[in-house]
Amino acid sequence: MADHSLAHRAQNPTRTESVHLPPSAAPTNHGRTLAAWTTTWVVVAGGLVAALAVVFAVVWLFWVGLGICLLGIVLGLVLRGAGHGQGGAKTLERQARTGGH
Template structure:
């Protein structure tokens, strides 16, 4: 355990560290984009369907759930490419309209 007495602190002053900030501010949407929400909800819905299918032993419904997941991932990537993802044109325009948040 380190000595935290007043005499010790007087003899060993604390050094100040330099803080290096990023060159520009990060996006203010915190990843809450249309593409991200669509992908998240779609994958969760597909996982719920596949999980229920496993619980009730319905094989075809399990494959439907996995299909929903795959289609959602593809459509999420398409939405990102179309500008609805982080840093996309549609996301930046929506941020500008709403004041940055």
């Protein structure tokens, strides 16, 4: 009779698992790029404007705040396309100049 207890299965594994590692190391900047910071702060500013518009019941200012948020996203994409994002030429150049961070 086969032993199917938890202790037996823990001591006698019946299958092996393969490990899938990435082909290269991840970037070391942890997302601290010009594109990321610009996107974050412009969207935060737009959210603040929209929140204040809700508090003071100013409808047009709410839409301006949402427009600022959208502008921040577009600006981040443009900066990433210009090489200031994760893995971009400008970011890699700055990392080489400052020691990787």
